[in-house]
Amino acid sequence: MSLSHAEWVDALRDGDLLGVRCPDCGTVYGTPFAVCNECGSRDVEMTELPTAGEVYTETTVEVSPVGFDAPYQVGIVQLDGARVTGRLTGEVGIGDRVVLDGVLEANDEVAPVFTAE
Amino acid sequence: MTRASVVGADMTTFGVHERTLTELFATAALGAYDDAGVGPDDIDALYFGNAMGGQTENDTHLAPAVAAQIGLAGIPCQRFEDACATSSNAFKNAVEAVEAGVHDTVLVGGVERCTPETGLGTGEMTRIFASASDRYYEQPTGLTFPGVFALHTKRHMHEYGTTEEQLAHVAVKNHANGTRNPNAHFGKEITVEDVLDSPVVADPFRLMDCCPFSDGASAVVVTSDENADSFDNPVDVGGVGHATDIVPLSAKPVVQATQAARDAASQAYEQAETSADEMDFAEVHDCFTGAEVMASEAIGFFEDGEGGPAAAEGRTAIDGDRPINPSGGLKAKGHPIGATGTGQIVELTEHLRNNAGERQIDGAERAVAHNLGGDAATTVVTVMEARE
Numbered sequence: 001m002s003l004s005h006a007e008w009v010d011a012l013r014d015g016d017l018l019g020v021r022c023p024d025c026g027t028v029y030g031t032p033f034a035v036c037n038e039c040g041s042r043d044v045e046m047t048e049l050p051t052a053g054e055v056y057t058e059t060t061v062e063v064s065p066v067g068f069d070a071p072y073q074v075g076i077v078q079l080d081g082a083r084v085t086g087r088l089t090g091e092v093g094i095g096d097r098v099v100l101d102g103v104l105e106a107n108d109e110v111a112p113v114f115t116a117e
Numbered sequence: 118m119t120r121a122s123v124v125g126a127d128m129t130t131f132g133v134h135e136r137t138l139t140e141l142f143a144t145a146a147l148g149a150y151d152d153a154g155v156g157p158d159d160i161d162a163l164y165f166g167n168a169m170g171g172q173t174e175n176d177t178h179l180a181p182a183v184a185a186q187i188g189l190a191g192i193p194c195q196r197f198e199d200a201c202a203t204s205s206n207a208f209k210n211a212v213e214a215v216e217a218g219v220h221d222t223v224l225v226g227g228v229e230r231c232t233p234e235t236g237l238g239t240g241e242m243t244r245i246f247a248s249a250s251d252r253y254y255e256q257p258t259g260l261t262f263p264g265v266f267a268l269h270t271k272r273h274m275h276e277y278g279t280t281e282e283q284l285a286h287v288a289v290k291n292h293a294n295g296t297r298n299p300n301a302h303f304g305k306e307i308t309v310e311d312v313l314d315s316p317v318v319a320d321p322f323r324l325m326d327c328c329p330f331s332d333g334a335s336a337v338v339v340t341s342d343e344n345a346d347s348f349d350n351p352v353d354v355g356g357v358g359h360a361t362d363i364v365p366l367s368a369k370p371v372v373q374a375t376q377a378a379r380d381a382a383s384q385a386y387e388q389a390e391t392s393a394d395e396m397d398f399a400e401v402h403d404c405f406t407g408a409e410v411m412a413s414e415a416i417g418f419f420e421d422g423e424g425g426p427a428a429a430e431g432r433t434a435i436d437g438d439r440p441i442n443p444s445g446g447l448k449a450k451g452h453p454i455g456a457t458g459t460g461q462i463v464e465l466t467e468h469l470r471n472n473a474g475e476r477q478i479d480g481a482e483r484a485v486a487h488n489l490g491g492d493a494a495t496t497v498v499t500v501m502e503a504r505e
Binding site for chain 1: 257261263267268366
């Protein structure tokens with residue numbers, strides 16, 4: 001594996017966003033994959049993603065699962081060629097610029113938090 | 118072309134049930150036996166769907182448990198889990214087995230309980246439903262299932278100008294259809310204002326944009342094309358498409374396209390040597406109003422971006438030119454996860470037998486069912502045809 005979940009989490013806690021890039025077709029993903037889903041290459045490489053980007057889509061969750069306190073905003077952020085799902089703050093909408101601003105620790109897992117740039 | 122035929126179909130009401138999973142499934146299964154005029158000795162295998170019994174009721178290894186209730190001990194029985202597409206995938210595998218001659222006649226169906234009859238409240242059930250989103254790259258954000266489809270739908274609204282009012286029309290239409298379906302969870306007319314005044318669950322979805330938590334079961338008897346002639350009322354399966362999209366949602370190139378549905382629909386139409394234009398109606402997976410709009414485009418009923426206006430203009434009503442969800446859909450008929458896929462097959466079967474009562478699509482000869490799982494990454498699309 002070119003990027004493990006543990007490495008992705010460790011980097012996120014250090015303020016870095018990691019993804020994988022396929023050297024054969026150029027596709028970039030914001031989460032680890034062992035094989036490129038576009039071209040089937042197994043040569044995917046770990047790559048560092050920009051920490052600033054644009055909101056691709058978002059929603060404000062008003063009814064939460066146990067363990068979370070609604071309301072909160074969740075969105076997918078476009079970071080050059082890759083996208084990552086995270087928490088959003090700062091009342092942003094689709095197309096707004098956002099920047100990585102820490103992490104949310106929840107139930108022993110971690111999620112990126114983006115805020116208005 | 119006929120791949121297999123449905124010769125018996127039944128379902129419980131979708132709603133709130135005190136009966137256990139095995140009792141509920143037995144009710145639908147015995148109804149399907151009776152509808153087909155068969156007994157356990159005529160069934161060669163069970164293809165069974167249940168998505169969440171392990172999480173909701175600490176109840177797993179259910180295939181033999183339900184089989185034993187309905188006299189099927191001894192034959193091969195298997196359970197499928199593909200989130201909300203659970204029993205349509207069981208159906209696909211059953212059709213393939215019959216078509217390949219592995220079995221002559223099989224029972225297919227599913228069951229689920231999602232209401233507080235399980236002993237679980239909304240927060241706990243919301244957590245269990247969210248288990249079908251990505252464990253490491255979505256669940257830690259607190260994303261819910263209404264949230265998943267809200268992310269799809271907000272992008273659709275951004276791209277095409279789809280409005281909350283157009284989404285509300287989907288709910289209004291499906292509730293109206295539900296009043297005509299004696300098996301529906303909800304049987305009450307609502308207005309666009311009712312939808313827009315209901316509390317927000319995950320914007321743009323309000324409570325009345327969302328399907329309910331339901332309990333229920335459905336079952337069908339599937340046999341080979343050759344065997345079907347010896348039954349009273351066969352309905353043919355022309356095609357079953359099944360496609361898988363990349364997860365998590367963030368990796369999908371065009372989130373609102375629901376690409377797996379497009380791929381599965383193309384496969385199903387091609388197998389059946391037909392097209393979307395030939396379909397007299399569709400049952401689609403409207404877990405949320407926005408999901409119906411996206412599905413109506415993905416199965417080819419409308420051009421991309423036209424699904425919202427079409428719903429608002431009444432084109433998808435029972436008397437519209439492209440009827441969708443005459444059953445009331447998941448929105449009003451209800452959504453007992455593992456029972457939903459074969460529940461759609463039951464609905465198609467009834468219309469194609471001209472036996473759907475007040476909600477009958479006049480003269481229906483061909484129809485399509487669209488059942489998705491998870492963030493739409495699993496989608497199964499089935500084309501059925503009245504037997505000549």
